[in-house]
Amino acid sequence: AVQPAAAQATKPVEWSMATPWAGGHWLDIGAKRFAELVGQMTEGRVKINVFPAGTLGSALKVTETVQSGIAEVGHNWPAYDWGIDRTGVIFGGWSGGLTPEEYMLWLYNYGGADLWKQWRQEVSGVVVVPCGLLETEIFMHAHKPVRTLEDYKGMKVRTSGAWAEIATDLGASTVVMAGSEVFPALERKVVDGIEWGGPGINMSAGFHKIAKYIITPGIHQPSGAHECMFNKDAWAKLSDKDKGLIELAGKLTTYETFIGYAKEDLAGYAFLKSQPGVEFVELDESFIEAARKASFAWADKQSGANAWFKKAYEHQRAFQASIKDWSKFRLPIGAAQ
Amino acid sequence: MHFLRKLEVVTDIAAFIGILIVVPLILSMVYEVLSRYLLAAPTFWAYELGYMMMGAIFMFGMAYALKVRQHVTVDVLHGALPPRLKAAVNIVGYCFFIPCVAWLTYALWGYMVRAYVGAEGSGQSAWNPQIWPYRAILVIGFAIFLLQTLIEFTKNWIALIANDATDI
Amino acid sequence: MTGLALWMFPALLVFVALGIPIAFSLMSVALIFGVLRFGDAAVAQFVSKVDDVSTNYILGAIPLFVFMGALLERSGIASRLFDAIYLWTKRLPGGLAIGAVIMCTVFAAATGITGATETVVGMLAIPAMMKYAYDKRLISGTICAGGSLGTIIPPSITVVVLAPVADIPVGDLFAGIMFPGLIMSGLFLAYIVGACTLNPSLAPRQPETAEDAISFGEKLRITAIAMLPPVFLIFAVLGTILLGWATPTEAAATGAFGSILLCFIYRQFNLSMLKEALYRTLSITAMILLIVLGGSMFAGVFYASGGMVAIQKLLAEYGLAGWPAIGLILFLTFLAGFVLELISIVLIVIPIAIPLVKLYGIDPLWFSVLFLVILQTSYLTPPMAPAIFYLRAIAPSSITLMHMYKGVIPFIVMQIITLGLVFAFPDIATWLPRQIYGQ
Numbered sequence A: 001a002v003q004p005a006a007a008q009a010t011k012p013v014e015w016s017m018a019t020p021w022a023g024g025h026w027l028d029i030g031a032k033r034f035a036e037l038v039g040q041m042t043e044g045r046v047k048i049n050v051f052p053a054g055t056l057g058s059a060l061k062v063t064e065t066v067q068s069g070i071a072e073v074g075h076n077w078p079a080y081d082w083g084i085d086r087t088g089v090i091f092g093g094w095s096g097g098l099t100p101e102e103y104m105l106w107l108y109n110y111g112g113a114d115l116w117k118q119w120r121q122e123v124s125g126v127v128v129v130p131c132g133l134l135e136t137e138i139f140m141h142a143h144k145p146v147r148t149l150e151d152y153k154g155m156k157v158r159t160s161g162a163w164a165e166i167a168t169d170l171g172a173s174t175v176v177m178a179g180s181e182v183f184p185a186l187e188r189k190v191v192d193g194i195e196w197g198g199p200g201i202n203m204s205a206g207f208h209k210i211a212k213y214i215i216t217p218g219i220h221q222p223s224g225a226h227e228c229m230f231n232k233d234a235w236a237k238l239s240d241k242d243k244g245l246i247e248l249a250g251k252l253t254t255y256e257t258f259i260g261y262a263k264e265d266l267a268g269y270a271f272l273k274s275q276p277g278v279e280f281v282e283l284d285e286s287f288i289e290a291a292r293k294a295s296f297a298w299a300d301k302q303s304g305a306n307a308w309f310k311k312a313y314e315h316q317r318a319f320q321a322s323i324k325d326w327s328k329f330r331l332p333i334g335a336a337q
Numbered sequence B: 001m002h003f004l005r006k007l008e009v010v011t012d013i014a015a016f017i018g019i020l021i022v023v024p025l026i027l028s029m030v031y032e033v034l035s036r037y038l039l040a041a042p043t044f045w046a047y048e049l050g051y052m053m054m055g056a057i058f059m060f061g062m063a064y065a066l067k068v069r070q071h072v073t074v075d076v077l078h079g080a081l082p083p084r085l086k087a088a089v090n091i092v093g094y095c096f097f098i099p100c101v102a103w104l105t106y107a108l109w110g111y112m113v114r115a116y117v118g119a120e121g122s123g124q125s126a127w128n129p130q131i132w133p134y135r136a137i138l139v140i141g142f143a144i145f146l147l148q149t150l151i152e153f154t155k156n157w158i159a160l161i162a163n164d165a166t167d168i
Numbered sequence C: 001m002t003g004l005a006l007w008m009f010p011a012l013l014v015f016v017a018l019g020i021p022i023a024f025s026l027m028s029v030a031l032i033f034g035v036l037r038f039g040d041a042a043v044a045q046f047v048s049k050v051d052d053v054s055t056n057y058i059l060g061a062i063p064l065f066v067f068m069g070a071l072l073e074r075s076g077i078a079s080r081l082f083d084a085i086y087l088w089t090k091r092l093p094g095g096l097a098i099g100a101v102i103m104c105t106v107f108a109a110a111t112g113i114t115g116a117t118e119t120v121v122g123m124l125a126i127p128a129m130m131k132y133a134y135d136k137r138l139i140s141g142t143i144c145a146g147g148s149l150g151t152i153i154p155p156s157i158t159v160v161v162l163a164p165v166a167d168i169p170v171g172d173l174f175a176g177i178m179f180p181g182l183i184m185s186g187l188f189l190a191y192i193v194g195a196c197t198l199n200p201s202l203a204p205r206q207p208e209t210a211e212d213a214i215s216f217g218e219k220l221r222i223t224a225i226a227m228l229p230p231v232f233l234i235f236a237v238l239g240t241i242l243l244g245w246a247t248p249t250e251a252a253a254t255g256a257f258g259s260i261l262l263c264f265i266y267r268q269f270n271l272s273m274l275k276e277a278l279y280r281t282l283s284i285t286a287m288i289l290l291i292v293l294g295g296s297m298f299a300g301v302f303y304a305s306g307g308m309v310a311i312q313k314l315l316a317e318y319g320l321a322g323w324p325a326i327g328l329i330l331f332l333t334f335l336a337g338f339v340l341e342l343i344s345i346v347l348i349v350i351p352i353a354i355p356l357v358k359l360y361g362i363d364p365l366w367f368s369v370l371f372l373v374i375l376q377t378s379y380l381t382p383p384m385a386p387a388i389f390y391l392r393a394i395a396p397s398s399i400t401l402m403h404m405y406k407g408v409i410p411f412i413v414m415q416i417i418t419l420g421l422v423f424a425f426p427d428i429a430t431w432l433p434r435q436i437y438g439q
């Protein structure tokens, strides 16, 4: 029998993947691992070469690079497209958002991933597959301890994206600077504090060597997700079977990044804890409450101006409401000693 | 050659705008330092205006740098050529370069229009200004640069045909 | 597809050798090969490069430092400064060149951008060295080599990009390049003194005149007036960084602002001088940034059309292990440094190199320092030497390209000696980070 065209085996392709990462685990166990899994699962029919930040297109404009076809594939954090459409913040992770476990649940069992795909297809004209889960970040490396909102007010902090706006609403002075200036600026106390990544990445960057206080938990970024995006003409060349396998590879990378970052962060945290002269400081519950309130207020404001933002935000909020009983019958993480 | 000189006025005007931007670039950064250090009040605009002014100086200076022969060459061979041959080599070079600049100018126009239609912000800071006006500067800069490359091409053409190498 | 990328280099050499401006050559070759690879989509990549370069805040330091140099030059402050340096160093062989290298070292500590140190010190020092009839090869070598210190003396953008890719804390790597940078600077000084002693015609001494008989007190007075304010200015730039007032880019603005004030203090300020300095700033900035843009377009097409994969395959296929593999990587880095911009070389080479380095039990910090020294050497090595292109933009036309090509050679030797020292004595790179940051 004659097979329909889409079901035929894909002609082998060799594609380029643009990423915003110069190195570190987002490149290694995020982007590169996804490429490797796709190669294995499609038995070599889809080979993806991963390119570091800025080699193919602009580092933070992966979506444009994929839209134009310079790269057939991209690995991206959707919130980087924040200047074009803030909806990416809801999918990428933000201060009013979800923890890693909640994220997986929302994406795969409550329709979050489908909504994401729909948004990208409509607004950006690319096909996306969620392909990585982000860790809870460290709130700040700082030169002074921060517990309450009072402590935070007037601090000069380096941050970016949506949190820069919300932190300003909370009374911090946000300083904008290029990524390459962040380390020396913290070292010389141009700023009082910075946010970067989770314990694993921050340990390698060495921020604890130049600033005494490490403030947790990372309420500005409890978790988030990465997307693997495909140019739509390139995607159309794939067989249905390979499209399905790529979806699966995305799911598997999400799972592997979840457990991978968690392991690295636990090791990073233990190392940081063991360093003399480093002090961990926990934010007050009142600070965390205030930050959430400010985040929701910020999101309500965005919803007025952007229909897609409103749709994604309300979807995520409804999910949050629906799982409020989760903690009632579940043991907290790491409870058994 | 007279009409070429007239056309070059466009380049001169761009250069004049370019030099006017250097002073505010200095002042805005110094203001940011003082405001942040003395008043603990960093501005929300200094960073983005900083790169925009830097970029504008670049854009408005490209054509002028060509006009005053600032773009660096390796002239070991080139310098020893007779004038007409030199002009011929330059013409060959411009045959590749002019399409490049023309195409970029056209594509940057599209880049600007897209930003305008989508009301895109810069996405670089909480200020997040509309980015199309800045992209318009990129278009204008490259358009003027294109004009100057065409002028240079014509000068070389004249040198080749009329054997008058005074302008290359 | 992979083979195509490798043809870009000979094509570039042809364009450049014919005398087409460097930036135009880079862009034209990128266009030809970009269209072959992507067709119509090529221009999208070029647009993204224009966007990248023109929105790069860090590059703001270029017009600011160039303006500072141009203003001090046009106002005569620079020449008074170097007259004062000459007053003290005229018995020292190559005194002005020594002053220039020291100034480069100080400036390198204030900026991390390639090209910035070289342009600003070059503008200040070249007229003075020309005035005292220094050998043009010596002038060229001094400025190119001194300028190249900007990458190896912290802060340095290249290092900030390299560190996370190599999984090394930025602070450790900054500390690691400190001694190699200073050793290199010291070797440059040693060469200048040595060469000018052996061959005094390189830096001729003025015949003694009545003017030389001025009293010590008078000498001090001249120095205080001509030298201290500009020196104070340079240290103010550094100071704002060290005290945590300003980031390096902002410090450049502080320096530019300070040089305007200095013109007022010396009563040298007038509009026509300001206008000249501004026009010079405009054309030099545009020239440097257009090379940066051309380089990044060239590199983008090179990588996208299989250049990166070709390099990776090359390394994998030879199946080298241990030092031969590392040596090959460092050699490729040197070759790549001829044309590709420093940061993109880091992003391509380091991810391949670091796993190998760790596999062979070599200290990644030490390797990274060796890598940086090589990168810097290739930045200076003819024929495709960015250091020389920047010098061309600011040097008078009586200094020819051949002067420059010949002039940099002894300084390249000094860089190779530095490389050898760091190779033989890894502590040069690793001791300071251990002291400051512990293990």
Ligand code: NA
Residues within 6 Å of the ligand: C107, C108, C109, C110, C111, C112, C113, C149, C150, C151, C152, C153, C154, C155, C156
């Ligand atoms: Na430096």
Ligand code: NA
Residues within 6 Å of the ligand: C337, C338, C339, C377, C378, C379, C380, C381, C382, C383, C384, C385, C386
């Ligand atoms: Na070179």
